[in-house]
Amino acid sequence: MTLAKYVAKRLLQAIPTLIGVVLFMFIxxxxxxxxxxxxxxxxxxxxxxxxxxxxxxxxxxxxxVQFIDYMKDVFTGDxxxxxxxxxxxxxxxxxxxxxTIQLALVSEFLAVILGVPLGIMAALRPYSAxxxxxxxxxxxxxxxxxxxxxxxxxxxxxxxxxxxxxxGADSPSSIILPALTLSLLxxxxxxRITKASFQEVLGENYITTVRAxxxxxxxxxxxxxxxxxxxxIITIMGIxxxxxxxxxxxxxxxxxxxxxxxxxxxxxxxRDYPLIQGIVIxxxxxxxxxxLIVDVIYAIIDPRVREQLWAAEx
Amino acid sequence: MGGRGVKVSTSGIGDIQAKIREAKRAARRRxxxxxxxxxxxxxxxxxxxxxxxxxxxGPYIAPEDPYAFDxxxxxxxxxxxxxxxxxxxxxxxxxxxxxxxRYSIGIALASVFLGSVVGVFLGxxxxxxxxxxxxxxxxxxxxxxxxxxxxxxxxxxxxxGVGVTNLVLAIGISTIPVYIRLVRGLTLQAKSRExxxxxxxxxxxxxxxxxxxxxxxxxxxxIVQSSYYLGFTILIASGLGFLGLGVKPPTPEWGAxxxxxxxxxxxxxxxxxxxxxxxxxxxxxxxxxxxxxRDALDPRAGAYRx
Amino acid sequence: xxxxxxxxxxxxxVYYHLPQGVVKAVDGVSFEVRRGEVLGIxxxxxxxxxxxxxxxxxxxxxxxxxxxxxxxxxxxDLTKLxxxxxxxxRGKDIAMVFQxxxxxxxxxxxxxxxxxxxxxxxxxxKPKKALDRAVQVLKMVRMADPERRAHSYPHQLxxxxxxxxxxxxxxxxxxxxxxxxxxxxxLDVTIQAEIIELLxxxxxxxxxxxxxxxxxxxxxxxxxxxxMVMYAGKIVEIGPTREVVNNPQHPYTEALLGSFGFERxxxxxxxxxxxxxxxxxxxxxxxxxxxxxxxxxxxxREPHLIEIKPGWxxxxxxxxx
Ligand SMILES: Nc1ncnc2c1ncn2[C@@H]1O[C@H](COP(=O)(O)OP(=O)(O)O)[C@@H](O)[C@H]1O
Ligand code: SF4
Ligand SMILES: [Mg+2]
Numbered sequence: 038m039t040l041a042k043y044v045a046k047r048l049l050q051a052i053p054t055l056i057g058v059v060l061f062m063f064i065x066x067x068x069x070x071x072x073x074x075x076x077x078x079x080x081x082x083x084x085x086x087x088x089x090x091x092x093x094x095x096x097x098x099x100x101x102v103q104f105i106d107y108m109k110d111v112f113t114g115d116x117x118x119x120x121x122x123x124x125x126x127x128x129x130x131x132x133x134x135x136x137t138i139q140l141a142l143v144s145e146f147l148a149v150i151l152g153v154p155l156g157i158m159a160a161l162r163p164y165s166a167x168x169x170x171x172x173x174x175x176x177x178x179x180x181x182x183x184x185x186x187x188x189x190x191x192x193x194x195x196x197x198x199x200x201x202x203x204x205g206a207d208s209p210s211s212i213i214l215p216a217l218t219l220s221l222l223x224x225x226x227x228x229r230i231t232k233a234s235f236q237e238v239l240g241e242n243y244i245t246t247v248r249a250x251x252x253x254x255x256x257x258x259x260x261x262x263x264x265x266x267x268x269x270i271i272t273i274m275g276i277x278x279x280x281x282x283x284x285x286x287x288x289x290x291x292x293x294x295x296x297x298x299x300x301x302x303x304x305x306x307x308r309d310y311p312l313i314q315g316i317v318i319x320x321x322x323x324x325x326x327x328x329l330i331v332d333v334i335y336a337i338i339d340p341r342v343r344e345q346l347w348a349a350e351x
Numbered sequence: 352m353g354g355r356g357v358k359v360s361t362s363g364i365g366d367i368q369a370k371i372r373e374a375k376r377a378a379r380r381r382x383x384x385x386x387x388x389x390x391x392x393x394x395x396x397x398x399x400x401x402x403x404x405x406x407x408x409g410p411y412i413a414p415e416d417p418y419a420f421d422x423x424x425x426x427x428x429x430x431x432x433x434x435x436x437x438x439x440x441x442x443x444x445x446x447x448x449x450x451x452x453r454y455s456i457g458i459a460l461a462s463v464f465l466g467s468v469v470g471v472f473l474g475x476x477x478x479x480x481x482x483x484x485x486x487x488x489x490x491x492x493x494x495x496x497x498x499x500x501x502x503x504x505x506x507x508x509x510x511x512g513v514g515v516t517n518l519v520l521a522i523g524i525s526t527i528p529v530y531i532r533l534v535r536g537l538t539l540q541a542k543s544r545e546x547x548x549x550x551x552x553x554x555x556x557x558x559x560x561x562x563x564x565x566x567x568x569x570x571x572x573x574i575v576q577s578s579y580y581l582g583f584t585i586l587i588a589s590g591l592g593f594l595g596l597g598v599k600p601p602t603p604e605w606g607a608x609x610x611x612x613x614x615x616x617x618x619x620x621x622x623x624x625x626x627x628x629x630x631x632x633x634x635x636x637x638x639x640x641x642x643x644x645r646d647a648l649d650p651r652a653g654a655y656r657x
Numbered sequence: 658x659x660x661x662x663x664x665x666x667x668x669x670x671v672y673y674h675l676p677q678g679v680v681k682a683v684d685g686v687s688f689e690v691r692r693g694e695v696l697g698i699x700x701x702x703x704x705x706x707x708x709x710x711x712x713x714x715x716x717x718x719x720x721x722x723x724x725x726x727x728x729x730x731x732x733x734d735l736t737k738l739x740x741x742x743x744x745x746x747r748g749k750d751i752a753m754v755f756q757x758x759x760x761x762x763x764x765x766x767x768x769x770x771x772x773x774x775x776x777x778x779x780x781x782x783k784p785k786k787a788l789d790r791a792v793q794v795l796k797m798v799r800m801a802d803p804e805r806r807a808h809s810y811p812h813q814l815x816x817x818x819x820x821x822x823x824x825x826x827x828x829x830x831x832x833x834x835x836x837x838x839x840x841x842x843x844l845d846v847t848i849q850a851e852i853i854e855l856l857x858x859x860x861x862x863x864x865x866x867x868x869x870x871x872x873x874x875x876x877x878x879x880x881x882x883x884x885m886v887m888y889a890g891k892i893v894e895i896g897p898t899r900e901v902v903n904n905p906q907h908p909y910t911e912a913l914l915g916s917f918g919f920e921r922x923x924x925x926x927x928x929x930x931x932x933x934x935x936x937x938x939x940x941x942x943x944x945x946x947x948x949x950x951x952x953x954x955x956x957x958r959e960p961h962l963i964e965i966k967p968g969w970x971x972x973x974x975x976x977x978x
Contacts, residue, residue: 057494065510176391176642180634182586182606184593185627188613192620242760246771248716249755250826251748251778254740264765283501287590291613302594305509317506321497339765340810 039347043336047329058321059111062314063104069310093118116315121307126315129300134319136206137296140215140289141281145274147220148227153270156231157258163236171228178225183284187218187291204293215292222284223277227270234269238262267338275331282320385647392643398636402629405452413446417603426619436621438612440601444622448629451603456633458518458604459584463577465523470530471573475561477531478538488531495528501587508596515598518591522584533576537569544568571648578644582637589630605630663834663866664690664713669726671705671712674719678936682708682721684890690834695860695867697877697898699913700887703932706870707756709887710836713868714753715743730834749779752832754856756839758819762811768822769795769807775829794825798855817848821855828859835860836868841876853880874913878902883968886910889933889943892962896969906971908950942974950975 074091075082082090091097095106110117116126159171194214195203202211238244239262247257286298293299297316304312336343386392405412415433420440427437435444477488495503507521541547541564550560589606591597593613598604600611605626612622667687673680682705690696698706711717713728715735728735730751735743755761763771772791773784780787788807795803798821811819820840827835837856841849857880860867871877877884878898885895886909894907905911930947933939939946945955955974962970963977 053490054493054497057490058497061494062506065506069510176635176638177631180582180586180631180638182589182593182609182627182630182634184590185609185623185630188609188616188623189627192616196617196620242755242757243763245716246755246761246823246826247763247774249714249748249753250775251744251746251830252774253744253778256774256777261763261766265763279499279501282499283587286501286505287593290594301505302596305505305596310509313506313509317498317502320499320502324499325497341764341812344813 040333040336043346044329044333047332051325051329054325055322056108058325059108059318060104062317063107066310066314067100090120111318116318117311119304119309119312121304121309121312126312129312130297130315130319133295133297133300136294137285137289137298140212140219140294140296141285143212143216144219144285145223145281147216148223149274151220152224152227153231156228157235157263159228159232160235160239161258163232168232171232175225175229178221178223181222183218183222184287184291186221187215187288190214190218191291206295211292211294215288215294218291219281219284219288223274223281226273226277230273231266231270234266235262238265241265264338268335271331271334271338275328278324278327278331282324382647386643389643389646391639392647395636395639395643398632399640402452402456402633402636405449406456407453409450409453413443413449415443415446417442417447417450418601426615426622428619428621435625436619438608438622439615444608444625447603447608448605448626451605451608451626452629454515454598454602454604455585455589455606455630458515458522458588458598459581459637461519462522462584462588463526463580465519466526466580467530467573467577469523470527471534471566471569473527474531474534475538475565475569478535479542479557479561479565485535489535492528492531495525496532498525500525500583501590504587504591505594505596508591513596513599515602518588518597522587522591525587526580526584529580530573530576533572534569537572538565541565541568575641575645575648578637578641582634582641585630585634585637661692662689663692663731665727665729666709666713667727667729669709669712669728670724671708671717671721672724673708673721675936680935681890681938682935683712684935684938686726686887686890686892688885688892688895690866690868692833692866693864694882695857695869695880697874697881697884698868698870698887699874699877699884699910700872701913701932702872703935704887705890705935706872706887707838710753710838710868710870713836714751715747745779748775748826748832749830750832751834751836752827752830754820754824754827754835754837754840757843758816758823759843761823762819764811767808767810768814771811772807772822772825772829775826779830791825791829794829795821797828797859798822798824800825816844817852820844820848820852824852824856824859828863828865831863831865833866834868835865836870838870839872840869842871842873874902874910886913889938890935891943892972893944894971895962896965896971900966900969906965906969906976907973908948908975909944910971912947912949942972 072087074087074096095103098106107117114127116130118124119126119129122129155167155174156171159168162168191203191214194201201214202208203214205211239258243265244257244261247261285296286301288294289296289298290302297319301313301316303309304316336346410417420442421437422441424437424441425439427433427441429436433443433445435448438444438447473488477485498506503525504521507524508517511517511521538561547560547564550564555563588597589604589609592604592606592608593610595607595610597607597610600607608626609623609630612619612626615622666689669683669686670681671683673682684705686705686709688696698709700706708717708721711721712723713735715738717723723736726736730746735746738746762768769788769791770784772794773782773787776782776787776790777784792803792807795807800806800818800821806814806818806822811822814822820843824840827837840856841852844852853876856867856869859865869877869881874884874886881898883896884898884901886893886901886907888909894901894905894910896906901910902914905914933943933946939956941954941956941958942948942951942960945951948955952974958974960972960974960977962972964970965976
């Protein structure tokens with residue numbers, strides 16, 4: 038009930054930000070030095086070609102009219118026409134988006150199912166070798182140029198061992214290397230935060246209470262400690278979303294994974310500005326929406342947050 | 352205090368000021384001691400020092416001209432003559448890495464400097480003055496924060512074009528919003544503290560208070576955030592270089608070396624192995640130093656990453 | 658049955674191993690708890706009361722360690738039990754009510770669920786299935802509107818109500834021994850009185866034995882049968898409440914009695930000076946730096962518990978000369 042209301046409210050709040058995003062991209066593209074139509078058309082293009090492009094992009098009308106029109110179009114799902122392909126931008130994006138989402142989800146999943154248990158293990162034996170492992174892993178994970186690691190994986194698993202395909206998305210095993218690469222980027226920090234928050238929670242008085250009631254260590258850890266520690270763990274997952282999406286662009290390029298990232302890099306080399314604009318807007322929208330989902334998850338986990346939010350709504 | 356303190360002698364005030372100075376010195380000593388006790392941080396500082404030497408002295412210590420190509424020797428694997436091997440144009444990879452240090456590290460330093468100076472300024476102003484100024488700055492921050500940092504940098508580069516200056520601008524701008532958020536929060540905190548209230552009551556100007564009272568309060572957090580950002584922007588800058596969105600060829604920036612060498616990965620892995628190791632080491636060093644600084648300066652400050 | 662020994666602690670030592678040194682929080686403590694009695698444990702904060710209790714509950718964890726001694730409960734030495742055997746006693750035979758109602762309740766679970774977990778621990782029923790029993794216990798602790806409170810979260814209750822929830826968890830399994838560690842010191846004075854009355858009524862109705870810890874000797878004087886006074890990890894006096902209160906035999910007990918009394922609400926250190934470091938305690942009698950009756954020998958020789966009358970002992974050199 039109230040949860041639905043809260044989600045609706047957050048969605049409404051996101052709208053000004055998203056309008057800001059579109060405006061930002063709109064202004065950015067108009068800031069291109071020189072005549073955008075000429076730039077887009079290329080140096081060899083005839084004056085007619087340039088005029089045609091100006092027409093297509095509506096560049097001959099006043100700026101604010103252009104923006105309002107663009108805004109209207111964006112909110113009806115029309116992101117313009119790709120210069121390179123001559124097809125609707127939204128179509129190009131929709132074709133590639135599932136690949137990026139798939140890669141992001143599989144990587145996040147891998148990072149969680151490996152990172153969280155390893156972090157818990159490290160927290161339970163903080164001074165053992167595996168206790169330090171989490172710290173070292175996190176440090177290396179957040180210092181690793183992942184495109185380089187991807188290349189090293191290709192060399193090891195594709196070139197030397199010939200176990201896995203090095204690029205593309207042609208077979209089901211194609212996702213293994215890119216997802217592994219991207220997940221290692223996330224895993225280190227996830228482990229570190231899991232370890233730290235578990236250690237902190239295990240020192241809390243309410244954990245002593247659970248033990249004093251005679252409950253087993255299994256329940257102490259997997260019911261009470263895990264639920265309490267999950268708040269910072271989800272926070273770090275939220276903060277890492279940017280890393281995840283940014284990392285996806287790099288990973289896709291390394292493995293020629295046909296997602297939005299490779300499409301964006303192609304679009305840049307072809308100066309396909311409508312396409313660039315569309316892809317960046319879609320990335321930002323995803324980022325805003327997933328952040329919103331993270332906030333909703335807090336509200337579900339923590340009754341105190343829930344109440345504050347409901348109260349703020351009155 | 353006021354009524355009875357009329358006869359406070361100047362030497363008394365001098366005493367107090369000396370005591371404050373002594374306390375500050377003691378705090379710095381403590382921070383330095385804590386930093387030195389952290390083995391990782393010391394190791395990081397050593398690696399960093401080494402990289403900085405490369406960055407400064409690069410062209411003087413490089414064994415060969417990093418731009419001189421010799422197609423007869425292209426893709427030669429590592430040997431005594433060229434320890435890291437040669438690239439697709441026969442250039443000495445070791446020399447390119449040594450000279451490239453100034454680009455990779457310089458870009459990170461410059462963009463974090465740019466981002467932190469602008470971000471701290473806007474954060475102070477936004478937090479201190481509040482009202483309309485705050486609203487406007489915060490709405491813009493909201494929008495910028497809606498972009499993951501790499502994507503914002505890519506978008507800016509896409510429009511501005513490649514090159515060292517544009518790279519610094521793009522990455523620098525992308526880091527601004529986080530500084531604004533951090534500093535604004537701390538400024539709001541500081542604003543309600545006695546020393547700021549007292550200074551305002553004494554009629555000090557806003558800029559004076561920001562510089563003298565609030566800036567010192569936010570600085571430790573800003574330093575910690577910056578050291579993390581240095582590690583992060585090295586990765587972003589070289590990532591953009593890898594994507595071909597960084598510096599112009601033939602500049603030997605490490606990421607760009609990776610990007611142009613990747614085609615030869617299958618038969619000549621040495622072309623990409625060594626630049627990657629240097630990127631990793633430098634980012635690692637920044638992060639180790641960052642951890643050490645955080646523990647020494649501001650244990651509660653969590654680094655903010657996007 | 659009353660009067661027989663329920664719990665017997667013998668020469669118990671519990672140390673915390675810290676980088677700065679070894680904190681001897683409980684250092685050679687022996688006493689008995691008789692079935693049906695209320696035994697009070699008094700002493701300033703830092704004297705080792707909570708550590709003693711966590712040893713009895715089997716909840717000492719690193720850096721703490723039980724270094725020696727025995728804890729004999731109904732004839733079994735608890736220090737020899739396996740973790741699983743101890744778990745079955747904890748919360749069932751020996752249960753606990755903690756000090757601070759704010760931090761000892763898990764904020765993310767409902768009050769009823771947390772009470773019902775006692776039945777999960779000892780009867781294997783799922784907490785969700787035992788919620789109506791939790792409501793029954795809440796009725797026993799005189800919680801107003803128990804149904805609703807069982808379904809609400811700790812932060813939705815007042816301090817007094819939360820303390821009732823903690824007490825519910827303590828009595829849910831009808832323990833033989835209930836240990837209350839400063840159960841009221843975080844509460845308002847008026848609510849304190851209610852909670853203490855409740856605890857004493859529950860003790861009578863359920864036939865429990867109670868170990869009641871407090872730094873407030875005057876409170877203990879009103880509700881306990883016997884009193885044990887601890888200082889710096891050791892027992893300094895133990896005996897029947899009326900005798901100890903009316904005619905304290907240890908200067909520290911005397912000071913504690915004086916320090917509360919009428920000035921209970923004042924927060925300054927009740928006795929001049931502070932409790933000593935438990936890493937390097939003062940030589941001889943540990944109380945001598947603060948003792949108004951100290952004489953030269955006090956810093957040289959360690960006093961032992963000397964019988965004043967049967968069942969009443971004190972550790973002061975004044976009784977050894
Ligand atoms: N978990 C712990 N780690 C280290 N030292 C502790 C710990 N718990 C208690 N101590 C030390 O043990 C001594 C006794 O503390 P405690 O048993 O809590 O006394 P009390 O309950 O009488 O206030 C104190 O000096 C305290 O600092
Ligand atoms: S032994 Fe001495 S110091 Fe200790 S309590 Fe007795 S008189 Fe005081
Ligand atoms: Mg205590």
